[in-house]
Amino acid sequence: MPLTELKISSIKPHNKSFSVLNARGLCIDVSPNGAKLWRFKRKISGKEAWKGIDAWPEVSSKQARKIIAPFRMTLQNEKLKKPEKS
DSSP, X not given: OOOOHHHHHTOOOOXXXXXXXXXXXXXXXXXXXXXXXXXXXXXXXXXXXXXXXXXXXXSOHXXXXXXXXXXXXXXXXXXXHSOOOO
C-alpha cells in the first residue's frame, strides 16, 4: 500500500539512515537528521541500481509516483526486448 503524506510525516528518524518502501520500487530514505528523500530502486543487468528523485515534502508521494512512471515503462520495455535464454 502506498505511503500517504500523513504516514510520511509521522516517520521518525533513528541513529542510522533507513528506507521505507512505498510501492513497486519507490521508497523514502530517512536520514538521522530527519531529512526524507525519494528514491527508486530497480535492477539493471541483474544489479541493483538507485535513482534519486527529490526531497519530501517538496515532492509529494503522488508526484514521486508520476516521476518514476517513465522509468518503469523503460524497464518493462527492456525486459520485453531481451531474448529468452535456452
